[in-house]
Amino acid sequence: MVEQQKKVGVEPEARRTARVMQERSVSTRTNLLEGAARVFSRLTYAEARLKDVADESGISAGSMYFHFGNKADLARAILQAQQERMTATLTEVLQQETSGLTALLAVSRQLGQLISSDVVVQAGIKLGMQPGPDLETDAKDPYFEWIKIAASLIRQGIEDGSVAPTVDADAAAEYVNVVLVGAQVLSELEDSWASLPQRLERMKPLLIQALSVDATS
Amino acid sequence: MVEQQKKVGVEPEARRTARVMQERSVSTRTNLLEGAARVFSRLTYAEARLKDVADESGISAGSMYFHFGNKADLARAILQAQQERMTATLTEVLQQETSGLTALLAVSRQLGQLISSDVVVQAGIKLGMQPGPDLETDAKDPYFEWIKIAASLIRQGIEDGSVAPTVDADAAAEYVNVVLVGAQVLSELEDSWASLPQRLERMKPLLIQALSVDATS
Amino acid sequence: MVEQQKKVGVEPEARRTARVMQERSVSTRTNLLEGAARVFSRLTYAEARLKDVADESGISAGSMYFHFGNKADLARAILQAQQERMTATLTEVLQQETSGLTALLAVSRQLGQLISSDVVVQAGIKLGMQPGPDLETDAKDPYFEWIKIAASLIRQGIEDGSVAPTVDADAAAEYVNVVLVGAQVLSELEDSWASLPQRLERMKPLLIQALSVDATS
Amino acid sequence: MVEQQKKVGVEPEARRTARVMQERSVSTRTNLLEGAARVFSRLTYAEARLKDVADESGISAGSMYFHFGNKADLARAILQAQQERMTATLTEVLQQETSGLTALLAVSRQLGQLISSDVVVQAGIKLGMQPGPDLETDAKDPYFEWIKIAASLIRQGIEDGSVAPTVDADAAAEYVNVVLVGAQVLSELEDSWASLPQRLERMKPLLIQALSVDATS
DNA sequence: TATGAATGAGAATTCATTCAT
DNA sequence: TATGAATGAATTCTCATTCAT
Numbered sequence: 001m002v003e004q005q006k007k008v009g010v011e012p013e014a015r016r017t018a019r020v021m022q023e024r025s026v027s028t029r030t031n032l033l034e035g036a037a038r039v040f041s042r043l044t045y046a047e048a049r050l051k052d053v054a055d056e057s058g059i060s061a062g063s064m065y066f067h068f069g070n071k072a073d074l075a076r077a078i079l080q081a082q083q084e085r086m087t088a089t090l091t092e093v094l095q096q097e098t099s100g101l102t103a104l105l106a107v108s109r110q111l112g113q114l115i116s117s118d119v120v121v122q123a124g125i126k127l128g129m130q131p132g133p134d135l136e137t138d139a140k141d142p143y144f145e146w147i148k149i150a151a152s153l154i155r156q157g158i159e160d161g162s163v164a165p166t167v168d169a170d171a172a173a174e175y176v177n178v179v180l181v182g183a184q185v186l187s188e189l190e191d192s193w194a195s196l197p198q199r200l201e202r203m204k205p206l207l208i209q210a211l212s213v214d215a216t217s
Numbered sequence: 218m219v220e221q222q223k224k225v226g227v228e229p230e231a232r233r234t235a236r237v238m239q240e241r242s243v244s245t246r247t248n249l250l251e252g253a254a255r256v257f258s259r260l261t262y263a264e265a266r267l268k269d270v271a272d273e274s275g276i277s278a279g280s281m282y283f284h285f286g287n288k289a290d291l292a293r294a295i296l297q298a299q300q301e302r303m304t305a306t307l308t309e310v311l312q313q314e315t316s317g318l319t320a321l322l323a324v325s326r327q328l329g330q331l332i333s334s335d336v337v338v339q340a341g342i343k344l345g346m347q348p349g350p351d352l353e354t355d356a357k358d359p360y361f362e363w364i365k366i367a368a369s370l371i372r373q374g375i376e377d378g379s380v381a382p383t384v385d386a387d388a389a390a391e392y393v394n395v396v397l398v399g400a401q402v403l404s405e406l407e408d409s410w411a412s413l414p415q416r417l418e419r420m421k422p423l424l425i426q427a428l429s430v431d432a433t434s
Numbered sequence: 435m436v437e438q439q440k441k442v443g444v445e446p447e448a449r450r451t452a453r454v455m456q457e458r459s460v461s462t463r464t465n466l467l468e469g470a471a472r473v474f475s476r477l478t479y480a481e482a483r484l485k486d487v488a489d490e491s492g493i494s495a496g497s498m499y500f501h502f503g504n505k506a507d508l509a510r511a512i513l514q515a516q517q518e519r520m521t522a523t524l525t526e527v528l529q530q531e532t533s534g535l536t537a538l539l540a541v542s543r544q545l546g547q548l549i550s551s552d553v554v555v556q557a558g559i560k561l562g563m564q565p566g567p568d569l570e571t572d573a574k575d576p577y578f579e580w581i582k583i584a585a586s587l588i589r590q591g592i593e594d595g596s597v598a599p600t601v602d603a604d605a606a607a608e609y610v611n612v613v614l615v616g617a618q619v620l621s622e623l624e625d626s627w628a629s630l631p632q633r634l635e636r637m638k639p640l641l642i643q644a645l646s647v648d649a650t651s
Numbered sequence: 652m653v654e655q656q657k658k659v660g661v662e663p664e665a666r667r668t669a670r671v672m673q674e675r676s677v678s679t680r681t682n683l684l685e686g687a688a689r690v691f692s693r694l695t696y697a698e699a700r701l702k703d704v705a706d707e708s709g710i711s712a713g714s715m716y717f718h719f720g721n722k723a724d725l726a727r728a729i730l731q732a733q734q735e736r737m738t739a740t741l742t743e744v745l746q747q748e749t750s751g752l753t754a755l756l757a758v759s760r761q762l763g764q765l766i767s768s769d770v771v772v773q774a775g776i777k778l779g780m781q782p783g784p785d786l787e788t789d790a791k792d793p794y795f796e797w798i799k800i801a802a803s804l805i806r807q808g809i810e811d812g813s814v815a816p817t818v819d820a821d822a823a824a825e826y827v828n829v830v831l832v833g834a835q836v837l838s839e840l841e842d843s844w845a846s847l848p849q850r851l852e853r854m855k856p857l858l859i860q861a862l863s864v865d866a867t868s
Numbered sequence: 869t870a871t872g873a874a875t876g877a878g879a880a881t882t883c884a885t886t887c888a889t
Numbered sequence: 890t891a892t893g894a895a896t897g898a899a900t901t902c903t904c905a906t907t908c909a910t
Contacts, residue, residue: 025869044347045264059870060872062872062873062906062907062908063871066869071905132264171419171423172423177399178396178403179396181403185346186398189346199391202388202391206392209427210427211423239893241888241893245894266879268880277896277897278897279881279883279896280895282883287881288880458891462891477783478695479695481697484885485883485884493891494891494892495885496887496893499886500890505884563836566694574840605856606857608850608854609830609857612833613826613829616830616831616836636826637826640861643860643862644858675910676873679874700900700901701901701902702899702901714874716901717872717873718873720902
């Protein structure tokens with residue numbers, strides 16, 4: 001409908017109105033998503049009240065149903081946004097780094113930064129940890145994806161000498177994942193992810209020690 | 218009847234009655250706690266329906282009001298039971314082990330075993346991860362406690378030579394905690410803690426590598 | 435059953451037991467009634483919890499059902515006790531007094547005293563003021579009864595000259611009743627009937643002024 | 652549609668919508684308040700079922716939560732409405748009357764009329780008589796207020812000669828209050844306040860007799 | 869598109885009453 | 890008789906969703 005009117009070219013008032021409304025609609029969607037993220041990052045999916053989302057985003061409760069079908073869809077939209085942002089960070093980092101171990105650490109650092117600064121990502125993480133009939137997430141997919149990437153980086157590290165050859169790549173990838181997840185969870189509990197970057201920084205030497213060769217040399 | 222029994226002994230009827238009822242009451246409490254644990258280990262606090270708990274434990278819904286005042290108190294009772302059981306395991310293991318590193322690993326193994334086999338502990342872990350106005354847990358206290366213990370074991374390990382002297386005890390303790398928590402969370406998501414022991418077993422060599430001096434040198 | 439055993443005359447132990455139990459039963463009943471009265475004098479019938487009664491009287495909740503069939507019966511027992519005590523006071527006073535007006539004032543004073551000092555009477559008054567499907571009181575009967583008595587006292591007063599002959603006996607009786615009820619209600623709200631006697635004392639001159647002749651003479 | 656209307660005037664659609672909804676909302680609130688008043692005037696606060704209120708007012712039960720937060724707030728709203736209406740009547744009467752005694756009697760008459768015809772006022776009176784943790788009324792404030800007014804009217808009466816100079820103004824004010832309250836309570840019990848005006852009419856001569864100087868002398 | 873009001877299906881909680889001992 | 894535990898029906902409150910404007 002909107003496109004049609006634009007093609008007609010008449011009634012510039014209507015056209016402008018349409019564009020304005022479109023812009024308004026987009027901003028509403030954004031506000032809604034951010035507001036919902038703020039709520040879902042604090043509370044459980046079941047605890048979170050749509051009224052809270054409405055208040056937090058300044059959008060009327062009824063309006064949410066125009067933009068997102070219902071509570072579950074809203075949550076799913078957040079999960080999707082989270083995955084997009086994390087994937088973006090991931091690919092961005094991987095394009096730059098070269099050495100296997102360096103890349104692995106860089107990825108950790110960047111993801112930590114992203115998580116501690118982006119509410120939508122935080123909300124996505126929390127939502128991903130609570131499966132259930134309502135969400136029915138493929139929340140595990142990203143985890144497996146990430147483990148595969150970690151494993152390939154470790155293999156690359158073994159080749160380029162930055163990782164000890166005695167290391168079992170798959171076990172090590174799982175291990176790295178465990179450390180990242182543990183750090184996330186503890187940071188969430190402690191201060192809502194604010195300290196995640198520092199925490200990862202503190203873990204770094206021990207992670208290196210677990211993976212790298214120099215111990216033996 | 219009363220007279221008869223009176224001749225037998227001093228108020229045996231009343232005493233026996235009291236004992237019997239107490240036993241029944243205790244068993245009800247236990248069933249309730251276990252049933253609730255099964256529910257809370259699957260679902261979020263807010264998702265969990267008291268009706269499910271009642272069904273799961275075979276106790277009438279109204280009876281929960283008699284034994285535990287309300288949903289929050291029920292959850293708190295589980296949290297308390299969890300802490301008791303974890304503390305019991307902890308102290309038991311610590312009495313046996315000697316070497317710092319060995320003790321640390323033994324504690325991890327035993328706690329993993331406990332978690333993967335005890336629903337109440339599982340429920341406690343999940344509940345502890347969702348603070349909120351209703352629960353208002355001091356869920357962090359046990360974490361700090363545990364980190365202190367880990368730190369002291371690591372210092373002991375540095376003295377007895379099982380841990381590298383270059384290791385920062387506090388950072389390492391935090392690290393160990395991170396690994397345990399990460400393993401818990403991932404095991405929960407994967408198969409409700411069933412694989413936690415194996416997972417920890419897989420992590421063990423890397424943990425050792427991170428802490429110990431190049432066992433090689 | 436109890437009587438039977440008494441007639442047999444054997445087993446003095448059993449007989450004594452029976453007597454003891456009887457005494458115990460009576461005291462339980464009394465405690466229950468008093469405890470219930472304390473609760474019903476504070477709270478509405480629907481507000482009052484049988485648990486409160488149990489706590490207040492030190493009697494187990496289940497035991498109440500042995501002595502009184504249920505909540506409504508308990509309330510009815512209180513209402514009955516109240517009427518007995520008020521009637522007793524009434525007749526006692528009426529036997530002593532002679533002059534019409536004096537008798538009327540004496541009755542007011544004595545009833546005020548009784549009300550302000552007897553919880554059961556207080557509870558009865560409150561219960562009498564809340565008709566309902568559960569109680570279905572003939573709570574109005576005593577009121578009519580009392581108005582009749584007041585009217586006859588006033589007529590007597592007109593004869594013996596203590597009440598002005600211009601007074602309409604029935605209207606005046608209703609009036610006196612209104613004053614008593616109003617005083618009761620206000621005293622209840624103010625300090626749980628404690629000040630009722632003083633209040634009635636303060637009302638006395640005005641009541642006299644309304645009824646007696648001397649103003650004109 | 653939107654464009655069309657825009658040409659007609661400045662946001663008339665939105666404005667009209669707002670007005671219409673407001674009207675509907677107001678009527679719902681009113682219905683709710685009246686329905687609740689009908690229930691609360693019959694039953695005790697604790698006896699009254701919100702379901703009855705919903706049925707009585709034709710409003711869905713859930714909607715009450717939207718307009719009034721809960722049962723207690725609903726009751727408080729009634730109490731407030733009652734006070735407003737009684738105050739309105741009071742001030743209206745006081746502006747007209749001149750002589751002290753006449754004013755006093757007029758106020759009584761008018762309040763009696765109001766009470767016997769306005770359910771909200773009736774409900775307020777009943778609610779005001781049952782303090783409790785839930786309502787926590789300052790129900791006594793209006794009583795004190797009213798007594799002050801009565802006292803000042805009586806003093807005025809003493810000056811203008813309509814009240815006997817021997818009368819103690821404060822005691823008399825209390826007395827008048829007692830009579831009014833007593834009449835209210837008895838009328839409520841007898842026929843739900845229907846006969847209150849007549850009853851007050853019957854009391855009038857005696858009240859006059861109590862206050863006025865022997866109009867005869 | 870946006871809004872506020874309305875709705876109804878649950879959810880937790882309460883409590884009189886019953887029951888086994 | 891007395892007791893504490895158990896039960897279930899009712900009651901209040903909550904909240905996702907829908908609807909009229």
